[in-house]
Structure formats: C-alpha cells, structure tokens
Amino acid sequence: MSIKFNNVSYIYSPGSPLEKKGLDDVNFEIKDNSFVTIIGHTGSGKSTLMQHFNALLKPSSGSIEIAGKVITPETKNKNLKELRKHVSIVFQFPEAQLFEDTVIDDIAFGPKNFGYSEKKAKDVAKEWLEKVGLDPEIGNKSPFELSGGQMRRVAIAGVMAYQPDILCLDEPAAGLDPQARKQMMNLFVEYQKAGHTVILVTHNMDDVAQYADDVLVMEHGKLIKHDIPKNIFADRTWVKKHYLNEPTASMFAAYLTDYNFDENPLTIDKLVDEIKSNLRK
C-alpha cells in the first residue's frame, strides 16, 4: 500500500493564541513494502506527521492517500476503524497502553476490535507473543508483573498481531538495553520482508543507515529532504547545518582525512571495506 501526501498542512489550536504550525505543506510518496525512517530533532513535526498516517490527526489542508483511503480535512471521525486496521501506530513507550488482566488478553485486544473472533484473536496473540521473543508461559500473567523490556514487547505484539499493512513506530527501542534493541530492530526488518511497510521515527542514525530504504527529514514542520540514506548523509555540511547526527561509521570516516572514499561509509561493514580498498591501492 503506497502512501501519498499532497500539500498537507496541519495547524495546532487554530484561531487561539497558541496557534502553531505542526506540518507545513508536506508532499511525498512512499512505495509499497519499504522500510522508511523519519528523522529530525525534537519538535520538528515527526510525531505530528506520524499521527496523520491513521487519521488520529487530520490535515488542516491538503489530502492524504493511504491504504486505499483518501483523508481530507472533511473526513469524518466515524468509520476510521478499517483504516486503522491497515495502518497502525506504536507510540513511544507503548508499555503505557497495557490494561488487560493477562498478557494474552492484552495482545488480543486489537485483533478483537478489528473483528477477529475470540478464539482467533487469542491464537494470533499466542503466536505473536512468541514472535516478539517472549516465553509463552508469561501469556497468562498480568502484564504489570513483567519487566519494562517485556512490557514493551507485549505492547508491540499487541499491534503486530493484527498485521497492519503499514506499521508505524515512534522510537520503539528508546530506553532499552542494546541487546533488546537489536532484537527489536530485527523483528521489524523481518516484518517488512514479509511484505509490509515499516515506518520508523528514530534518532538513531546507525539504524537509519542500516535499515532504511527511504528517509524523510523533518524540520519546523516542513519536509526538508526525502531520499535514500546514502544521499541524505552525502553532504556533511548540510547534515551539520540541520543539527542532525551522522552514523557512527561515517563520523569515524571523517577523521581518516587522507583516505579516499568512493562513497561516505554509513555502516561499520562499509567502513571496513573502504579502509581495505584504500590500503590495497
């Protein structure tokens, strides 16, 4: 399912003294089945943009084509369920959304809302509990007995269980330790490979370099760049000017002043290759 934004603007509390532009004339198109990352510093409009994907926010002007639906300022609040089944968002610190008696019930909450039968919902809940790397035994525990990292996984399983075509995640690994973080990223990559679109809001440029097919860079509510990672980080002065970080590998490469790089190495493996080929010359 492709996503298309046409001249989308969003204004917070219009007409009040607190009026603020959340999105400013945003245009882009994302291809099916891609791994997209959205970057930009805090308050740049990333979260506002993301909440437009399933009409939690509706544009103040412009239109959005997503999952076979067109969202305009006039779109009614009713009948958005179908859209949200196809496009779902995992917010930052999603463990804050858990509420059911048991882990399984909590994961099954979304599927049930989207029309799965009680039994089918529990089946997919069990299936996804394991897919996110948790012991099936905790299924009958209360979600509030789990550790923070486990709760996070349960929350994410609760969204992935109904398999939205487009899965949006806001910093899903924030605050996790490195090992848990890596497992989580692998989970999303596999999900994308299985034929879904994954949209990741992140500050981690190493993740951008390693996983993204497509990068959206936001600043002051504007989309200031939309490109593949290679091109995003190609111009170091541009990156600096917009207060973005570089991937660790490319930062290291910057110190190797007398090396000639064919292209800016964004991952550690690329960096090793480039160093090797330089030394061979």
Next chain:
Amino acid sequence: MDPRGKLLATIFFVCIIFLANNWLSYSIICLFSLLAVWATKLKPKVFWDGVKPLIGLIFFTSLLQLFFTSGGEVYWKWWIFTCSSYGITNAVYIFIRFTLIILISTVMTVTTMPLEIADAMEWILTPLKIFKVPVDKIALVMSIALRFVPTLFDETFKIMNAQRSRGADFNNGGLIKRAKAIAPLLVPLFINSLQTAVDLSTAMEARGYRGSEGRTRYRVLNWSKYDLYNLGYFVILTVLLLIFRTH
C-alpha cells in the same frame, strides 16, 4: 495585586450581591462589576468566553423562574405556568446575578495564575489548623494536583491515541460498550499514577523533603497598595448597596 486579596474579594462579592434588591442597587453593582472588568484592560471576548458555555443554563434558569413565580400583576396563565410582574423582575434579577458572578470569577481567573490562586486558597485554609486540619498535607496535595494536571492531560490523549490505533472506539456504540471503553483509558492512567507516585516521592526524599516542618517558602505573597484600593472599592460598593437597597 495579591491573589489573596483577589480571592477574598471574589468570595465577598458573592455575599454582597444579595444586598441588591431593587433596580437602583442592581444598577450600582452592575456598574461596579463592569468597572472591574474594564480595569483588567482585557478584550471583551475573554469575558464572553467565560459566560458563553453557561448562557443556555442562565436563560433556562431565568425562564423557569419566570414561569414558576407568581405574585404581582398576572399577565398570562396556563396550567402550572404563570407570567407575572413579580416573576419577570425576579427572572431578570437572577439573570443579572448569575452573569455578574461569572464575570467577577472570570476577572479573578484571567488575571491570576492558577499557582497563585492555589497559594491564596492555602492561606485562607490556614486558620483551620486550629481544628487539627492537616493544612500542610492539603497544601502538598494541592500543589501536586496542580503540577500534574497538564502532564496527565497530555498522557490521557496519548493513551487515547494509542488505544484508538488498536481499534478502540471512545465515541460510538451503546451504553455498555462505552462503559467498557473506560478501562483501556483508566487502567493505564492509574498504573502510570502508581509509578509516578513511587518515583516522585522517592525523588522528593532524595531532595531532602522531610515534611513541612522547618521548610521555608520560595513563593511568598506580598500585600501591596493595590490591595488597599481593592478593599476600598468593595467597602464603597457595600456601603452604596446598603444605602440604596429597599429596606
């Protein structure tokens, strides 16, 4: 102006408005209220916004009063409803009283920060210490509530959005369905509160909080000459009302 003075004045106003009982005294209190509104130098819209949500209720109440009050000259009568001269005056008085009370409370709230109002409330509660009312604890609870309203507002919307993404529907469906929809919102808020209470009380102790004894205050309230003017204003109003009301 000191928030304590303003708060006392607002409470006092509600009491003296009852002194008005004829057209002249009502005119005086209207004039004084409008002067107070004018003194804030704020746009009329601010005050209109204060009255607007209640305008329906004010009209409705006045109308009921109109039709259910008898006495004086009767103009019209049907079943249990009457329209009399007494009823009309009464309804108009209630309309004025209602509107003025809202106007004066609005003057108070738009010119004073919530934090200051809370400080003033705490000050007013202080005498209750004589009756062993734990005013310090009440003050602590007040300040924490005040601190967390904006934060929890954001949190509430975040949770609602997260559950909406999971297909929860807060706005449609029958009674039972809606009553059930409270849980996905309330439980996370509650769990979050328990955690916050643990974290915050730990942080407070780590920062040396050991009860209210021996504490000093960063925020101090100071009486100024404007509070004196305020007082004078209300004394004059009260005297005028006492003179011109029907005895």
Next chain:
Amino acid sequence: GEELRKLVLLGIIVAIKIILSQFSFGPAMVKVGLGFIGSVMLGYLFGPIWGAVGGGISDLISSAIFGNQGGFFIGFTLTAMAAPLIYGLFFYKKPVEIWRIIVSTILVTIIVNIAMNTLWVSLLYGVDLKVALIQRIPKEAIVPWIQMVVIYFVLQALSRVKIKK
C-alpha cells in the same frame, strides 16, 4: 516513606479527577460528565476521609485552573467532598458488589446532586428551591443508572490492578 507516597498519589488522582471532569458523553440533555469516576476512585482508594479531602481539593484546583462555573463558592466544594465520602463508605476496602454500587449511587444522587446542589444554586443565585429542583430532576432521573454501569466497570478494572500490585 509510605505516608508521602500516599499523599503524592492522592494529588495525582485528584489531577485525574479534574481531567476526567473535562470529558463527557451522551446527548446534551443527559450529558454524563466523567468527574464522578474521579470521585469513585478517590473513595475507593483513600476511604471516606482522605477521599473527601481529595474531592474538596479537586474543586479548589479546578476552579483555580479553569475558573469555576459557579464562582468560588464553598457549597460546591462541600459537594465535591461529599461524593467521595459516600463512595468511600461503600467501596473502601470492600468487595465490589452490585448492591453497593446501586445504593451508593442513589445516595450520592439524592444527597449530593439533588439536595446539596439544589440548595447551593438557590442560595447562590437566589433561584426558588422549587425551580432549582425542577431544573435538576429530569437529568438526575436518568444519569445515575448510566453511572452505575460505568462504576461497575471502573471498579472491576481498578480492583484487578490492585491485586497485582
């Protein structure tokens, strides 16, 4: 210690009550505000006394923040204290039972919403008691039944959480 944590939690629950009372559902005639859920939480978690204290504070703070629609008037503060007090008597450290929900809600409706509030409105604005009552009765005849259903689900949810903690 324990005491401080309790007071902090009380402050936070008061904040939740203030927020909930900004939400409502249903058609204009029988709009059900969600503030009563806050009163139920206060009574259930802190008992009649501290629940009442919390209720009073919620009235003070919400008038400090939003301005009070009835002016700063002690009567409405007492109203805000009375509801958690009654709920506290029925729910604090008690099992969740249907009869408790029904009886407490009816008591709150009669004592707090009908008797006290009617009295305040008539005192504050000089409205006839009869008029104030007529104005209130239709709503109070419908809303409590809705509240009972909501309270049932709220207590169910809260009691589950408490067992786990």
Next chain:
Amino acid sequence: MKVMASNNIISLKHVYFTYPNSKRPALSDINLDIKRGSWTSIIGHNGSGKSTITRLINGLLLPDENQNTYIVVDNQELSDDTVWNIRDKVGIVFQNPDNQFVGATVADDVAFGLENRGIEHNEMKTRVVKALEEVGMTEYATAEPSNLSGGQKQRVAIAGILAIRPKVIILDEATAMLDPNGRESILRLVKHMKERDNLTVISITHDVNESIELADNVVVVNDGKILATGDPIKVFENQAMINEIGLEEPFIFELKNKLIKAGINIPLEIDTEEKLVNYLCQLNS
C-alpha cells in the same frame, strides 16, 4: 566502625540488599570505593541491580542487616542520624524527567531542595537564579514542566541539585529517555560542572560508549554482583564478558575486530579511537 578520612568519597563494604517480598537478594556482597572527583560508570543491563546501588548510597533504601556492612559517604557513615546530612551531599538525577519534577514551574522546582533545608528567602532567590544560569535555563524560569522537552527538564533537575551545592552527582540513567542531542548536552553540562566544582560523578548507564568517553572508572554489575571494575578501556576489552551480560561492544573495539578479520593487522595496544585513527592514517601514508 571508625571512619577515617580518605581519598574515597564513597565506600561500600559487604553490602547486601533484598527487596521485601523477594527471596533472592538484589545485591550481594557489593564492595565499592569511589574516588573523590572521579567519574564512575556503573554499567549493566536492565534489572542488574545497578539502580539499587545508588538508592543505598543516600539511604533511600537500607541494606540488609549485617555486621560487616557499612556505607560511608564523605567520611560519614550512613545511619539514621547522618542520612539527611548525606542527602545534602549527594544529588540524584533520575531516569524519568516528568516523575522528579515537583514544582509547578521551573524556578519552583529548583527551589524545592532549598525549601526543604529551610534556606532563608533572599539566599534562596540568589541560588535559584544562579543555578538556572549555570544550566542555561534562565529564560524558562516561569515555564511549566509540560512545556519543556525531556532534556530541559533534566537540566532543571540538575539545577535543583547544584543549588544545594552537593559533592556527588548521581545520574541514574538520567539520559536514557532523551534524544541524542538532549543526552549529549546533559553529559556535557555535568562534565563541565564536575570539572569546575571538583564534583564526583556516578553515572548509571548501559551506554558503553559514554563510559569510554567520560569515565575514569567503570563498574560492571550483573545479577546483583560486581563482575569487574577498573579502567573502562581495559574492562571493555574483555569482549566475552561484554557479550555475556548483553551489553553492546564499543564501536572502537567492534571496528578493530572487523578490520583484523578483514586481514588488516592492528596491534593489540591500539585501544582508543584516537590511536586507531592515527594508526590507520599511518598505514595509508
């Protein structure tokens, strides 16, 4: 136990701690000396017990009863009588920026610790102004917490601590919920304050790169026990241990190992970024 003045501002000896309702101790036999004016990283994965250590240092938690156990902070043994003294000396910045903000505004929050200590009003005002200036939040003095970013709230938390003029600052995963810019600016601020006032910093973290960059000493905690302690570079060279406890390999070691695997010979003593850059440049000249 007689306490002697020493170079160590904090000493923990034979400390055990068991949470109520738990059978297994969360910490067992912790022995730890922290040098005055040093930066120590306590590192370990979530649930390893690292946060428990900080809560013991200023008496928020009490260690299990044990004859040999003692905790000394700035030459004072921790006890019921000294705990408030010790809290004057040790400031903690906690993980969740929202859950440690007490005041309704920035200035009120900074003043909270001063109010608790009964500081006189004028003095309090001066200290609040100064502390806000030090953390660069002066223009936000009247702002409410809900209008601040996580990084700004943590700055306010630091200001609240600086106003008390502590000797030790503990960062209890204080940057875990921040974005990279927020994280970097907080660490830069703490580093600056540490150097200016000769503070001792203890940073609880799972960011190995942060330890390498800033810490003089690292303490690796796993399953409630101290696994290793020492110079960060030396400790992290033990790759097997790092992997076993679920920490990330520092970038510099990962790169070095991958280069060696790719057939580029890197001598063993190359253990910092700077050395690696110099060496690689040499190779290429």
